[in-house]
Structure formats: C-alpha cells, structure tokens
Amino acid sequence: MTFRDDVRRGIAILADDLTSAGDGAAPFRQAGYDARILLTTPAGAMRHAVGVSAVDLGTRLLDEEAAASRTWRAARLFAGSELLFKTVDSTLRGHVAAEVRAAWAGSRRRAVVIAPAFPAEGRATVEGVQYVRGVPVHESDYARDPVHPVRCSDLAVLFPEAVPVQPVRAAELPDLIGNGDLIVYSAAEDGDLDRLVAAVPRLDEVLWVGSPGLAAALARRCARPTGSAALLPAPARRPLIVVGSTNPATRRQLAKLRTSVDVQGVTVTVDPTPAVQMLRRLTAPIVALQTPDERHTPQTAQALACSQAAVVKALTEDRLVDALVITGGETATTVLQPLGASGIDLLDEPEPGVVRGSLIGRLPLPVLIKAGGFGDDALLLRLCHLIRHRLDSGAHP
Numbered sequence: 001m002t003f004r005d006d007v008r009r010g011i012a013i014l015a016d017d018l019t020s021a022g023d024g025a026a027p028f029r030q031a032g033y034d035a036r037i038l039l040t041t042p043a044g045a046m047r048h049a050v051g052v053s054a055v056d057l058g059t060r061l062l063d064e065e066a067a068a069s070r071t072w073r074a075a076r077l078f079a080g081s082e083l084l085f086k087t088v089d090s091t092l093r094g095h096v097a098a099e100v101r102a103a104w105a106g107s108r109r110r111a112v113v114i115a116p117a118f119p120a121e122g123r124a125t126v127e128g129v130q131y132v133r134g135v136p137v138h139e140s141d142y143a144r145d146p147v148h149p150v151r152c153s154d155l156a157v158l159f160p161e162a163v164p165v166q167p168v169r170a171a172e173l174p175d176l177i178g179n180g181d182l183i184v185y186s187a188a189e190d191g192d193l194d195r196l197v198a199a200v201p202r203l204d205e206v207l208w209v210g211s212p213g214l215a216a217a218l219a220r221r222c223a224r225p226t227g228s229a230a231l232l233p234a235p236a237r238r239p240l241i242v243v244g245s246t247n248p249a250t251r252r253q254l255a256k257l258r259t260s261v262d263v264q265g266v267t268v269t270v271d272p273t274p275a276v277q278m279l280r281r282l283t284a285p286i287v288a289l290q291t292p293d294e295r296h297t298p299q300t301a302q303a304l305a306c307s308q309a310a311v312v313k314a315l316t317e318d319r320l321v322d323a324l325v326i327t328g329g330e331t332a333t334t335v336l337q338p339l340g341a342s343g344i345d346l347l348d349e350p351e352p353g354v355v356r357g358s359l360i361g362r363l364p365l366p367v368l369i370k371a372g373g374f375g376d377d378a379l380l381l382r383l384c385h386l387i388r389h390r391l392d393s394g395a396h397p
Contacts, residue, residue: 023215026349027220079108196217244291356387
C-alpha cells in the first residue's frame with residue numbers, strides 16, 4: 001500500500017467500546033500483524049507504535065459532547081498512523097455523527113469514507129440506509145436498546161453533507177478523496193467493500209469509518225506474507241461466563257448453554273455479596289454470572305455492571321475461575337479494569353463478533369469477548385468448548 005512518506009507508525013483503531021476495538025483489530029491479527037487492545041489511551045501512544053493498537057475510548061457511556069471531545073483527542077494522538085480506522089457500530093448505535101466529525105477534525109486526514117456494512121452478520125448499507133437482516137435498523141431490536149436506541153437508519157440524515165457512492169461508482173473515489181469529501185459508501189457484500197478499498201491508492205489520506213466488514217477489507221489489502229503465530233492458551237479448568245448484554249440473541253445463547261452442558265450460575269443484583277457467596281459454593285465445571293433478563297435504565301445497567309465486576313474480581317483473585325467469556329463491550333470494560341488489566345493481547349477472532357486473547361496485567365487470564373447481538377443460539381456453547389479444549393477456532397463441539 002502507498003503512504004504519504006516512508007515513516008510508518010502502526011495501524012490505529014479508535015473504538016467506542018471494547019467489542020468494537022476487538023472486532024476492528026482481529027482481521028489485522030489474522031492478516032499477520034501483532035495486535036493489542038488498549039483499555040485506555042496511553043500517553044505518547046505513537047512514539048513507538050508497532051503493529052495494531054485498538055483503543056477502547058468508552059464513548060458509548062458518555063454524552064455526545066464528551067464523546068466527541070474524547071474522540072478528537074484520540075484522533076490527534078494517533079494522527080501519524082499509517083492507517084487510521086474509526087469504528088462505528090454496524091447498527092448505528094452510539095454517537096455516530098458527532099464522533100465521526102470529531103475524529104476527522106482530529107486526524108487531519110484529507111477525506112473520510114464511511115462504510116458501516118458488515119455482510120457476514122447480515123448488516124448491509126443499501127442506498128445509504130442501514131439494514132440488519134433486511135430490516136432498517138431503526139425498526140429492528142436495536143431500536144429498543146436501553147442505552148442507545150437507534151432512531152435513524154439513513155446515513156444521509158446523519159451526514160447531510162455526504163457524497164453517496166454505490167459500488168458501481170467506486171472508480172470515482174480518488175477524485176472525491178482529492179476534493180476532501182465526506183463519502184458514504186453502500187455495500188451489501190464483502191466484495192463491495194473490497195472494491196472500495198482497492199479503488200483508493202493512498203490509504204493514509206483517508207479516515208476510514210466502519211464496522212468489522214470494512215476492517216476485514218482493509219486487512220486483506222494490507223496483509224503481510226508472514227506474521228507471528230498465535231500461541232493459544234492452555235485449556236481452561238473452570239471458565240466464568242459473564243453475561244451483561246440484554247440482547248435477545250445473548251439470552252438465547254445462555255439458555256442453550258444451560259440445556260447442553262453442566263453449568264451453574266447466579267443472577268447478580270446491585271449488591272455483589274450474595275452472588276459471590278453463592279458462586280463460591282457451586283461445583284459445576286462452568287459457572288455463569290448474568291444480569292436480570294429485563295432491560296434496564298442506564299443507571300441500573302451501570303450499577304449491575306459494577307456489581308458483576310466486583311464478583312469477577314473476587315472469583316479470579318481466589319483462583320476459583322481461570323478464564324473469562326464476556327458478552328457485551330461495556331460489560332467487558334467494566335469487568336476487566338478492576339482486575340488491573342491495561343489491555344488484551346489479541347490472538348484471533350474465532351467467530352464473527354468474538355475476539356480471543358490474554359489479559360495484559362497482573363492476572364494474564366485467557367478471555368473471549370462477544371458482542372451482544374452476534375451469533376446463533378449455540379455460540380456460547382461453542383465458545384465454552386473452545387476455551388476448555390484448545391480447539392482450532394473453526395472446530396465445533
């Protein structure tokens with residue numbers, strides 16, 4: 001790929017939550033890059049940047065003004081990256097427009113290309129409108145998200161200044177980038193995203209904005225012929241499943257897990273003490289910690305996540321569990337920081353929307369993190385089998 005100069009300072013991914021950071025980095029790990037997810041933005045991050053640094057900015061939990069400000073600062077910090085990628089949720093949750101504009105301003109890139117499609121998970125952009133499995137996202141389950149309900153599916157409404165581009169017009173992209181435009185690119189297939197990336201001669205002139213679909217297309221373009229092999233962790237003796245997402249897909253996955261293997265669990269309340277006491281008494285080879293099934297207010301959701309974090313800290317420090325499977329990006333961030341983890345060394349992406357790695361810090365636990373709305377009903381079952389039996393990522397129980 002072609003850059004503005006000969007100084008390459010790593011690939012940077014700016015994400016609004018932890019699962020987005022992992023989803024963005026995983027394709028580059030598969031393409032031969034070392035990759036690390038950072039739970040905070042480090043000072044002097046670009047001084048010795050190598051490989052891929054995916055930063056969880058945690059902006060989903062902030063108001064729009066604070067989210068934009070944090071995104072701008074991070075974009076300025078990583079402005080020297082050879083490739084700069086701003087993640088957006090493929091269902092358009094979060095402060096999408098404000099964060100994209102802030103990232104563009106901070107990055108000082110010539111143009112911005114927005115392509116949120118994730119075809120592997122049924123998320124398509126058709127004439128600038130975002131769909132999930134054929135339904136406009138503002139009419140889907142994501143419209144009822146308790147924290148970030150989706151109100152708009154039309155990117156032309158979110159970005160009225162945008163130039164819309166269809167895959168058949170990909171050849172026009174160099175001129176539009178030269179004009180300094182904000183470009184919204186529609187895509188329904190991975191091939192559409194590959195055409196987008198192939199049409200841009202200099203990747204570092206663009207702020208790239210998208211979901212795992214675009215990240216994978218960029219990684220395919222930037223693939224290295226050789227890279228460091230993933231060293232898989234030893235099989236877990238007793239994993240802990242931490243379910244914070246109330247997405248119906250995750251709850252179905254948890255129900256399937258309970259009917260298929262020997263798993264015991266508890267439902268946490270805002271007081272973590274009863275859950276800790278009960279989990280210490282359980283004897284099953286897999287234990288689970290979930291929030292109540294009903295959707296919560298943002299305040300209650302945060303209180304429950306903090307309670308889950310206290311439970312996880314107690315169990316890991318007592319060595320009662322030796323691996324974590326976590327659903328929901330905000331849950332993962334809240335749970336991992338009290339463990340003293342500064343980030344995750346990324347190993348791979350065993351399934352779409354799932355990242356596997358090892359914690360960086362005093363407790364280098366194996367961890368699998370799954371985005372709440374991803375996967376079929378058997379996904380949690382497969383992830384438990386994966387972390388307990390050291391199988392190849394494509395193997396199923």
